[in-house]
Amino acid sequence: MIIEFWPMKQLQKDFDVIANFYQFELGNKIYQCRNHALIFRKGNSIQNEPDAVIVMANPGSCCPKDISYQPPFLHDHFNHAPYVEVKTDPTQLQLMRLMKIMNWNVISIINLSDLCAGNMGDFVKKLNLLEYHTFKEHSIFSETRTAERNTFLNGSKIKIIKAWGKNSNIRKLACEANELLSKEIYGLPYDSPKWGFRHPFPMIKEKCLEWLEDMYQQLNYSDAQTEIASSKYE
Template identity: 60%
Template sequence: MEFLSAAKLKKEFKVEASFYQIKVGNKKYQCRNNAVIMRHDFLRDDQPDAVIVMANPGSCSPSDKSYEAPVVQGTIKNVDYVSVEDDQTQRQLMRLMKLMDWNVLSIINLSDLCSGNMKDFRNKLNELEGYNFKGHSIFSEDRNEEREKLFDTNSKLILAWGGNSIIRKLACDALAKLPKAKLIVGLPGRSKWSFRHPFPMIKEKCKAWLKDMLDQLNTSDSKTQIAATKECNK
């Protein structure tokens, strides 16, 4: 299996994302509610071949460093999409798109909170929990309409949020709200609520993720969700 370089991938794909800020208490939090990887001759509004759910946006940021995302209160609507510099995880997803001959891939997260490391992410989650603010997650009750609209397509749904214990509560909540009739795939992690992350950093493991995901996408019977939900309910 050819492991395409960043230079080759950039010739075929681009990434756009929508960023916003929330103000909770006296602090603002940078968020990203959606990112879209697409081939250069396709549009962001084209129906995605798949939607992938990950933990959080990491340190993803706009290409234009002077861009200031709008502060959003309540429903997240009409937030502009801007170009972003692709990262290693997004490049790995481009490789999957290449193998599957996909044109558009939508990325959402258990939490929209942008954070470059899990310790900082945990601190932000704890801060928002202190205010009982759950709107940073597309799986919160306040964002049912947004989530249902996103899932109301023929796109495949891929779970790939990793297995860090910090996200267990978010993951279990998400699993309980996934559409029952949709094709759902994901490579099981060590815990039944966890799913292997696309970019495990080591090149050989990255290749293994691509191979295993390719195999599952070609043979899936969508029983992933049921087993994972049972584990969360224990």
């Protein structure tokens, strides 16, 4: 199959993105977070079961389209935050391309951590501060958020795709998620580290096309490819 690298303008004509954001205060510092995002084909009901759930490291610099929007302050029940339109980022555009080649209508995005951060350095600083305060609820894979997590992952036809990269700073979160996710799962694993899975947007166009081609092949012509026993995680 010949895969096109559809441009942003065309993708934005076909798809919309919404997400629910929240913020919380801990140790005199305010943290901006995104709990969940949905990419959906325009004209399609977002109430339908998603075609796939993409699990990534964190929301990056994702933010509401309306810069004046102030997310609610929450310390639990993060899924109660309202959904708002999102300013589209390159990773979301890449996932729209996957939706086009798979003819999907809705995908759901969750993260190892809800922490919004523009770069990995900023994310690690915030992550370390939360670990210092032993605050684990920023991750949907924490024990206290089991019910919420199950609402996103349970579904008869949902494909779960791991795509959180391999930065060493997310190793603990990734291994915890691997323990909780079904072993019959999708994603493009690295040879090393075993807990890592290729990110959808490796920034270089040719690498982005490779990811799309490899995901298309895995999703269409093979069973789940990432049955990795927890004892093998490095």
